[in-house]
Amino acid sequence: MGKKHKDGKKHKKKKDQTEYTLADLSPALTQAARSMRTVLSRNLLESGLYAGQDGVVLSLAESDGMTAGGLAQKLGVKAPTMTRTIGRMEAQGFLKRKPDAEDARLTKVYLTELGRGSVKAIELAASSCDKLATLDFSEKEIRNLVRLLKAIDANLQAEAVHAEEDEED
Amino acid sequence: MGKKHKDGKKHKKKKDQTEYTLADLSPALTQAARSMRTVLSRNLLESGLYAGQDGVVLSLAESDGMTAGGLAQKLGVKAPTMTRTIGRMEAQGFLKRKPDAEDARLTKVYLTELGRGSVKAIELAASSCDKLATLDFSEKEIRNLVRLLKAIDANLQAEAVHAEEDEED
DNA sequence: CGGCAGCCTTAAAAAATTTAATTAAAAGAT
């Protein structure tokens, strides 16, 4: 039988100065986000947090007492998903629910001591992940990158809202 | 529609020139990717494609005859997931499997006519999405953005592989 | 007061992904 050589196909690193175009954006973004989430999830495990929970803690750290719906909207998930996430996190002791005094329909969410303590761990986990991801970036590049990512989200969400209105039958 | 002027004279102490830091990266990336995928999925529906399938078509368009495992690795999913995706896409007529002549263990995957025809639709859908996302970006910004995203993925995947080796009990 | 609308939760259903186990084939060793 013919012998099989399997060398030389491991890395195709010949695209050092590739001219990326707009068409490369969505796959690159998807891939980067997936890798990011993989590493971040692993880092978060040590804090007892699961994927998706970090955003809740950070949102509350920034503005405690957000409503469940507000969190859902901010984090881009549906209401039941947020309910489940909040429920689990409440069971884990990271936060607690409290009905709003003025409007009893609203469920406001507050960080507990544990939750507030976990903020640093999350930031550390995220920081570690972010640092690894941007090892060879300049600070200016990072600022620009974040700025563009936020702009992308804003541009797309404007359209998403528009399309949502279309769904009304 | 859209905002032409953004005076931003609210009594917020944040001006337009928000100083983003490394810590803003992972949430921004996650959010942007989610919004991107939401819009892209909606665009792809018209081609009969579901989420995750576009990457397969585009990979094959770039290099037809990839193995199932190669696709899985490239797209960052586990083998069974790729098997299922390929199976569904084969049933949909977008591609076909063919055992490798030299190594019968390998399943090579080739685009069909339909699959090859869908490339343009995917690129169009992605392009539409990408354009919307980067409405107000310069071309230079886009190139830089993609370059950085690719670098992020590369940096993180290096670590992901490393950690995978750690898992060996 | 009674109906309507908003917000959250629960329940049920659907989908997707991961782990583990199976089949098949190639490479290597005895």
Place this chain on the structure above:
DNA sequence: ATCTTTTAATTAAATTTTTTAAGGCTGCCG
């Protein structure tokens, strides 16, 4: 040359996650 080990893909089972639909409570307004 045969047997063992390793690699690739698939199948099966189970876990997890997300979406849709329905229910319940509250505030608002006629």
